[in-house]
Amino acid sequence: MKLSTGYVRASGYAHKVRRVLFALVRKEVQPKEIIRASAELNQRIFEEFQKLGVSKDDVVRITVEFDITDGSIVWDYGSLKIEVYRKSEEEKLAKAMEEVEEREKELDEKIRAIEEVALNLKKLTDELIERIEELKQEHTSLKLREEE
Amino acid sequence: MKLSTGYVRASGYAHKVRRVLFALVRKEVQPKEIIRASAELNQRIFEEFQKLGVSKDDVVRITVEFDITDGSIVWDYGSLKIEVYRKSEEEKLAKAMEEVEEREKELDEKIRAIEEVALNLKKLTDELIERIEELKQEHTSLKLREEE
Amino acid sequence: MKLSTGYVRASGYAHKVRRVLFALVRKEVQPKEIIRASAELNQRIFEEFQKLGVSKDDVVRITVEFDITDGSIVWDYGSLKIEVYRKSEEEKLAKAMEEVEEREKELDEKIRAIEEVALNLKKLTDELIERIEELKQEHTSLKLREEE
Amino acid sequence: MKLSTGYVRASGYAHKVRRVLFALVRKEVQPKEIIRASAELNQRIFEEFQKLGVSKDDVVRITVEFDITDGSIVWDYGSLKIEVYRKSEEEKLAKAMEEVEEREKELDEKIRAIEEVALNLKKLTDELIERIEELKQEHTSLKLREEE
Numbered sequence: 001m002k003l004s005t006g007y008v009r010a011s012g013y014a015h016k017v018r019r020v021l022f023a024l025v026r027k028e029v030q031p032k033e034i035i036r037a038s039a040e041l042n043q044r045i046f047e048e049f050q051k052l053g054v055s056k057d058d059v060v061r062i063t064v065e066f067d068i069t070d071g072s073i074v075w076d077y078g079s080l081k082i083e084v085y086r087k088s089e090e091e092k093l094a095k096a097m098e099e100v101e102e103r104e105k106e107l108d109e110k111i112r113a114i115e116e117v118a119l120n121l122k123k124l125t126d127e128l129i130e131r132i133e134e135l136k137q138e139h140t141s142l143k144l145r146e147e148e
Numbered sequence: 149m150k151l152s153t154g155y156v157r158a159s160g161y162a163h164k165v166r167r168v169l170f171a172l173v174r175k176e177v178q179p180k181e182i183i184r185a186s187a188e189l190n191q192r193i194f195e196e197f198q199k200l201g202v203s204k205d206d207v208v209r210i211t212v213e214f215d216i217t218d219g220s221i222v223w224d225y226g227s228l229k230i231e232v233y234r235k236s237e238e239e240k241l242a243k244a245m246e247e248v249e250e251r252e253k254e255l256d257e258k259i260r261a262i263e264e265v266a267l268n269l270k271k272l273t274d275e276l277i278e279r280i281e282e283l284k285q286e287h288t289s290l291k292l293r294e295e296e
Numbered sequence: 297m298k299l300s301t302g303y304v305r306a307s308g309y310a311h312k313v314r315r316v317l318f319a320l321v322r323k324e325v326q327p328k329e330i331i332r333a334s335a336e337l338n339q340r341i342f343e344e345f346q347k348l349g350v351s352k353d354d355v356v357r358i359t360v361e362f363d364i365t366d367g368s369i370v371w372d373y374g375s376l377k378i379e380v381y382r383k384s385e386e387e388k389l390a391k392a393m394e395e396v397e398e399r400e401k402e403l404d405e406k407i408r409a410i411e412e413v414a415l416n417l418k419k420l421t422d423e424l425i426e427r428i429e430e431l432k433q434e435h436t437s438l439k440l441r442e443e444e
Numbered sequence: 445m446k447l448s449t450g451y452v453r454a455s456g457y458a459h460k461v462r463r464v465l466f467a468l469v470r471k472e473v474q475p476k477e478i479i480r481a482s483a484e485l486n487q488r489i490f491e492e493f494q495k496l497g498v499s500k501d502d503v504v505r506i507t508v509e510f511d512i513t514d515g516s517i518v519w520d521y522g523s524l525k526i527e528v529y530r531k532s533e534e535e536k537l538a539k540a541m542e543e544v545e546e547r548e549k550e551l552d553e554k555i556r557a558i559e560e561v562a563l564n565l566k567k568l569t570d571e572l573i574e575r576i577e578e579l580k581q582e583h584t585s586l587k588l589r590e591e592e
Binding site: 103106107110111113114117118120121124125127128131132134135138139 | 403410421423424434435
């Protein structure tokens with residue numbers, strides 16, 4: 001299989017790698033392994049960035065092939081390809097990608113807030129079920145949780 | 149400690165014993181043990197009922213002492229006291245307790261329906277959190293569940 | 297139609313009248329009218345209690361006929377029948393009804409707590425939907441609430 | 445005030461205008477008016493696009509000034525500025541914006557699914573509260589909704 005980041009600001013390559021990998025293999029690979037494999041690849045890309053003198057404002061595009069073996073992701077580093085577009089040469093592209101990054105931060109913030117509400121909902125729902133169980137124990141003849 | 153059922157229709161003694169026991173010791177004893185101990189006592193009461201020729205329409209009042217030892221309930225059967233009020237002699241009491249039992253059945257039905265809604269709420273909340281996690285994985289830079 | 301309270305402690309007759317009426321006519325009559333009609337009947341019963349010198353520990357049983365006319369409940373006061381069982385004469389019945397009342401207070405408390413959790417759930421769900429709408433407004437091309 | 449779309453694929457300008465406007469004025473202007481004003485501006489931009497021969501694959505950047513008067517948005521069309529970057533000349537920028545659009549469609553899909561779950565949660569919560577109210581009416585002495 002092949003992972004391709006598309007155009008992305010160098011500053012955001014690591015998250016992009018992970019997101020794309022999740023979208024590609026979520027059905028076949030466990031989250032933990034996707035996180036591990038992303039981290040491994042990102043470390044390697046980071047080293048390449050240093051050799052290439054990539055700055056965070058540059059735009060990059062990365063492709064690499066990989067296999068899934070026994071639920072693990074194995075990168076074919078020989079196939080790793082990193083295109084770099086310097087901000088000085090591709091000004092509009094760099095600016096556009098900067099804007100995208102800015103929007104993503106706002107999106108993160110909104111989704112984080114939604115997640116918080118959802119986790120509070122979960123807590124409340126658990127409390128509700130607990131209180132109903134107590135009501136059943138002391139005031140009904142209904143089957144209790146421990147009897148099922 | 150002492151368990152007292154109060155007046156109850158003979159047909160409903162077993163549930164009453166359990167409810168009262170839950171109300172008495174819920175903070176000190178695990179639900180499983182409360183259920184077990186109720187069943188044990190109820191079996192003994194049932195045998196006494198047979199000796200006494202108690203019919204389901206009679207009204208009874210049961211008291212018994214017990215200790216809690218290492219989280220277990222130990223009944224003091226020597227202290228078991230069963231009062232029986234025959235329907236033929238205490239007609240109004242028997243009728244009143246029958247009405248109470250009827251109301252409790254309706255209450256059970258309503259609480260069972262509420263519990264069902266609550267369990268569906270739990271399922272939906274879990275699905276919500278799952279979908280938000282997926283959104284985070286593919287579209288954000290937020291910390292994932294597996295990273296915490 | 298006929299309302300019958302069954303045996304009930306005099307202290308709790310008013311709530312019992314209302315509950316029984318709700319159970320009888322909830323499908324045909326609006327809650328507001330059920331509440332109003334109960335209050336009207338209860339006022340009349342209260343006056344009868346005073347004439348009869350009923351004390352709160354006595355047990356009573358009340359029946360009365362009524363019609364539903366254009367969604368309103370019309371009591372047939374001519375059919376009102378109040379049986380009174382003095383505590384001094386029906387000791388066991390009085391004690392049993394006192395126990396029932398005690399249990400109902402505990403039930404009230406538990407249901408009140410469940411309702412509070414449910415109302416908090418509603419608030420949180422509304423907040424969730426609000427936040428999702430905001431997310432849609434600023435980050436998606438999805439149809440907004442105002443466009444539907 | 446000034447609205448600026450940043451770089452955006454011509455095909456997606458209308459949604460971008462609306463999102464940016466929501467982010468800018470959500471606190472001062474009603475959603476309905478934001479939707480109306482976006483539609484008005486987008487119609488005007490559409491006409492300009494036709495004059496300029498903009499194709500959906502080109503990238504554009506639009507800025508325009510506006511005032512808020514009595515809760516309404518008034519566009520200063522004299523200040524409307526549309527920059528067009530032809531796909532043929534800015535190939536990488538065009539491709540990058542196409543990728544962004546693709547990702548946004550996936551995001552839309554995930555958020556739409558989350559919203560659906562949230563709306564089902566709302567329905568269930570309403571049902572829960574309804575059932576608790578019914579329980580209160582027929583089995584408790586608690587204050588009813590209509591009495592508050």
